Amino acid sequence: MDLSRFTKVSDYEWRVEPFGKMRVPAVIYASEALLREMDEKVFEQVTNVATLPGIVKASYAMPDAHWGYGFPIGGVAAFDPEAGGVVSAGGVGFDISCGVRTLTTGLTVADVEPMKKALADILFARIPAGVGSTGSVHLSMEEMDAMLEGGARWAVSRGFGTEADLERIEERGMMAGARPEEVSQQAKKRQRDEVGTLGSGNHYLEVQRVAEIYHPHIAAAFGLKVGDVVVSIHCGSRGLGHQIGTEFLRSMALAAKEYGIELPDRELACAPIRSDIGQRYLGAMRAAINCALANRQVITHLAREAFATLFPQARLDLIYDVSHNTCKVEEHEVDGRSRKLYVHRKGATRAFGPGRPDLPEAFRHVGQPVLIGGSMGTASYVLAGREESEHHAWGSACHGAGRSMSRIQATKRWRGRDIIEALAVRGIEIRAPSLRGVAEEAPGAYKDVSAVVDAADRAGLAHKVAKLTPLVCIKG
Amino acid sequence: MPEARWEHFTHGADIGVRGIGPTLEAAFEQAALALAAVICDPARVARKDSVEVAVSAPDVELLLVDWLNAIVYEMATRHMVFSGFQVAISGEQLAGTLWGETVDVVRHQPAVEVKGATYTELKVYRNAQGEWVAQCVVDV
Numbered sequence: 001m002d003l004s005r006f007t008k009v010s011d012y013e014w015r016v017e018p019f020g021k022m023r024v025p026a027v028i029y030a031s032e033a034l035l036r037e038m039d040e041k042v043f044e045q046v047t048n049v050a051t052l053p054g055i056v057k058a059s060y061a062m063p064d065a066h067w068g069y070g071f072p073i074g075g076v077a078a079f080d081p082e083a084g085g086v087v088s089a090g091g092v093g094f095d096i097s098c099g100v101r102t103l104t105t106g107l108t109v110a111d112v113e114p115m116k117k118a119l120a121d122i123l124f125a126r127i128p129a130g131v132g133s134t135g136s137v138h139l140s141m142e143e144m145d146a147m148l149e150g151g152a153r154w155a156v157s158r159g160f161g162t163e164a165d166l167e168r169i170e171e172r173g174m175m176a177g178a179r180p181e182e183v184s185q186q187a188k189k190r191q192r193d194e195v196g197t198l199g200s201g202n203h204y205l206e207v208q209r210v211a212e213i214y215h216p217h218i219a220a221a222f223g224l225k226v227g228d229v230v231v232s233i234h235c236g237s238r239g240l241g242h243q244i245g246t247e248f249l250r251s252m253a254l255a256a257k258e259y260g261i262e263l264p265d266r267e268l269a270c271a272p273i274r275s276d277i278g279q280r281y282l283g284a285m286r287a288a289i290n291c292a293l294a295n296r297q298v299i300t301h302l303a304r305e306a307f308a309t310l311f312p313q314a315r316l317d318l319i320y321d322v323s324h325n326t327c328k329v330e331e332h333e334v335d336g337r338s339r340k341l342y343v344h345r346k347g348a349t350r351a352f353g354p355g356r357p358d359l360p361e362a363f364r365h366v367g368q369p370v371l372i373g374g375s376m377g378t379a380s381y382v383l384a385g386r387e388e389s390e391h392h393a394w395g396s397a398c399h400g401a402g403r404s405m406s407r408i409q410a411t412k413r414w415r416g417r418d419i420i421e422a423l424a425v426r427g428i429e430i431r432a433p434s435l436r437g438v439a440e441e442a443p444g445a446y447k448d449v450s451a452v453v454d455a456a457d458r459a460g461l462a463h464k465v466a467k468l469t470p471l472v473c474i475k476g
Numbered sequence: 477m478p479e480a481r482w483e484h485f486t487h488g489a490d491i492g493v494r495g496i497g498p499t500l501e502a503a504f505e506q507a508a509l510a511l512a513a514v515i516c517d518p519a520r521v522a523r524k525d526s527v528e529v530a531v532s533a534p535d536v537e538l539l540l541v542d543w544l545n546a547i548v549y550e551m552a553t554r555h556m557v558f559s560g561f562q563v564a565i566s567g568e569q570l571a572g573t574l575w576g577e578t579v580d581v582v583r584h585q586p587a588v589e590v591k592g593a594t595y596t597e598l599k600v601y602r603n604a605q606g607e608w609v610a611q612c613v614v615d616v
Contacts, residue, residue: 039488067488069594069615094591094615131515131586132555132579190552200588201616239552242591242615246545250538253595266595406486407588407616436587 001038012063012459013392016043021264022050028061029392029459034451037404041067042074048264049077053272054085056334056341060393062348063455064402064447069093070267073347076396078332080341081273086261087282088270089252091344093325094245096285097292098203098236100371101169101321102382102468103300105307105314107229109209112471115310119207120429120472126306127205127299128197129476130433135196137298144188147195148180148240151290152321155297160196165300167360168318169293170350178290179283183240184247187284190239191291196298200434202373202400202441203235203476205303208380208468215465218366218384222319224466231307231316232380232468233299234373235476236325237292244288248281273342282327289326296321319382320360320369322349324399332394343394351385351397351462370462372453373400376430376473377423377443381453383462397462401449410445411436419443423473432475441475478607482510485597487613492597493544494611500536501563503600503608504543504570508561511544511593512576514614515551516584521559523575532568536600539570540610544593547574548614555579557586591615 006014006028014035016026026046028035042065049071050059056078065074070090079085105112112119128135139147147154152173155161166173198205210228213219224230237244252269255277256262261270271278300316307314327344334341352359352368359368367384374380378401389395405413416435419442423430432438450467457464480497491514495506512518527550531542543563551557558576579586596613603609 041488069596073489094594130581131589132557132581134555186549186553190549192553193555200586242552243549246548246592249592249595250541254534266598403489406488407491408484408486433581434585434587436585440587 001035001040001043003035012455016047018050022047024050024055024058026050026059028065029455029461030063031451031455034063034455038065039067042072045070045072046075048268049075051264052086052268052270053261054079054083056080062396062398064398064400064452066402068346070265070269071344071346073402074398075346076344076348076393078341078343078394079273080339085273085342086270087273087278087327087342088268088344089245089248089281090267090269091346092285092327093346094242095236096241096245096288096325097323098325099292099321099323100232100234100373101296101300102230102232102319102371103316104223104319105229105231105316107311107314108227109229111311112207112229116429116471119310120431122306122309123205123303123472123474124431126302127474129474130200133197134193137195138193139195141188144191145180147294148183148287148290149178150174151293152297155294160298160301165297165318169321170323173293175286175289177283178286180287182280182284183244183287187240187243190243194238195295196302197238198235198299198476199238200437200476202375205299205474206232206470207472208232208470210466211469212467215463218463218465221363221366222369222382222465224382230468231303232371233296235295235299237288238295240291241288244284248284251277252281285327289323292323293321320371322371324349345396347399348396349399350395351389352395353385353387353390370397372398372449374449374470375401375441375443375446376470376475377426377428378446378449380468381449381464382466382468383453383456384465385462386460388460389462392461398452398456401446401452403445404447405445407440410442411439414439414442428470429472430475438475480506482506484510490613490616492611492613494609496607496609498607500608501565503610504540504563505561507540507610508544508547511547511590511614512558514590514616515588516557516586518559520584521557522577523560524577527554527574529572529574531570534568537598540600541593541595541598541612543570543572544614548590548592550574557584588616
């Protein structure tokens with residue numbers, strides 16, 4: 001990335017003043033090193049987003065930003081319906097509500113280490129992963145609608161978890177305003193056998209050790225201490241979300257002209273919030289959020305069953321469940337006035353600071369957990385939203401490392417078998433349905449997650465709380 | 477003129493698929509083969525069963541995206557992988573046939589599923605040699 005086009009606001013904030021058709025500035029939060037490494041496409045995309053109608057304050061990009069579709073991955077933007085604001089299918093992406101949840105286990109590394117291989121085997125046997133895998137839950141169309149309305153609440157009502165889980169999920173387990181009737185039959189058909197499946201690509205279930213604590217007070221509120229074993233689940237709304245993304249991207253791209261919206265890129269497909277198609281998309285997207293929440297809840301239940309066979313004393317309690325690809329209506333203060341904004345986070349995590357009534361009471365005083373996924377051999381992190389973050393990017397932080405190498409390059413450089421063996425030497429058990437999939441997801445194909453997290457911390461987006469390192473990884 | 481062929485091209489996080497051929501239809505068929513190869517090696521997939529698809533779109537580029545998305549949909553809902561494709565295009569209409577079989581994880585070793593075909597790097601054109609080229613990035 002050419003830095004000459006930016007104004008340096010601080011060591012971790014870089015600003016592009018509006019030019020051309022930009023309505024607001026673009027702001028990237030990153031260290032100089034991360035910014036230099038970023039794809040030129042991020043500049044193009046973050047400035048394109050700034051041209052959309054009704055955008056408020058700025059178009060933002062997180063430290064892990066990379067080339068996405070329309071919006072960069074790591075892009076955040078808020079739109080005001082009062083000002084003709086839009087909702088963008090491209091601003092949410094294909095994997096609607098893809099996200100992470102992390103659970104404590106009550107176990108220590110000493111408990112798990114001797115049983116690690118058996119644990120990997122049983123998790124891999126019980127949790128459907130990879131292309132073409134189907135779950136044990138097969139939904140009728142009536143049950144599908146109930147799931148799309150109820151999210152994780154639906155899953156708990158069907159025996160997949162407890163009421164206590166719901167308190168620890170964004171939106172308390174159910175996104176309000178879902179409209180299952182706006183989800184096409186095709187999208188529902190794609191989901192019929194996919195509830196409780198991990199999917200593929202960078203989706204995974206990982207058993208992790210708490211390796212370091214940076215902020216003991218917040219870590220204690222989240223229930224984390226060094227040497228503990230936790231479980232993280234990364235997946236999304238599966239085929240249903242992908243199909244909704246595909247269909248609305250197409251119809252919004254065609255409809256934009258009708259609404260007088262000039263799209264610098266077809267992937268920025270959007271429509272006014274106050275339009276028929278905008279409202280239909282919001283209803284379908286919220287149903288997909290519920291699908292993702294239900295999916296992660298069912299997988300949690302399967303993980304609990306797997307743990308119980310080897311560790312009857314284990315108790316998998318949810319710390320929190322966050323989504324990375326969403327558009328949510330939130331109250332934010334703009335120029336001293338509280339406004340209802342449609343905040344798009346694409347490859348970004350909500351990171352509300354302390355005091356927000358939306359947060360569970362147990363950690364309302366320390367801020368929202370921000371769960372940053374790793375990649376098989378690399379660390380994951382737990383961060384916490386801070387009050388300051390709400391002044392930066394609508395209370396948002398990064399979501400992961402972001403790729404630094406294409407899948408094609410990765411398969412040329414590594415073989416899946418070698419990666420599995422190299423990670424085994426480091427004490428990490430990998431189970432995966434495809435060796436090529438492992439090569440494509442090689443840890444070396446990702447940016448340095450620690451550098452991304454440090455940048456988020458120093459930019460004031462979130463506090464760094466804990467570092468998690470992998471013991472077992474079930475790859476999708 | 478060289479044979480119809482397919483290739484992948486680099487995208488930061490995902491994969492670009494490109495079909496090249498003497499006709500628009502051949503380019504679309506080859507782009508579909510490139511898509512199939514994102515998931516697994518088409519040489520391992522037997523052409524046991526066929527599936528018919530029909531799509532229509534206001535321009536040829538959208539037609540390509542719709543064609544590839546129809547294949548993604550059939551793969552997802554039928555739990556199949558494909559290795560053979562035939563296309564007939566008439567104006568805004570495309571009729572296609574896909575040949576393949578039910579996915580077998582051990583034998584096919586599918587690496588990754590495709591979420592959808594995108595408008596990124598979406599182009600359908602004739603190159604300097606007069607061949608048709610049909611390409612876009614697919615989200616995996």
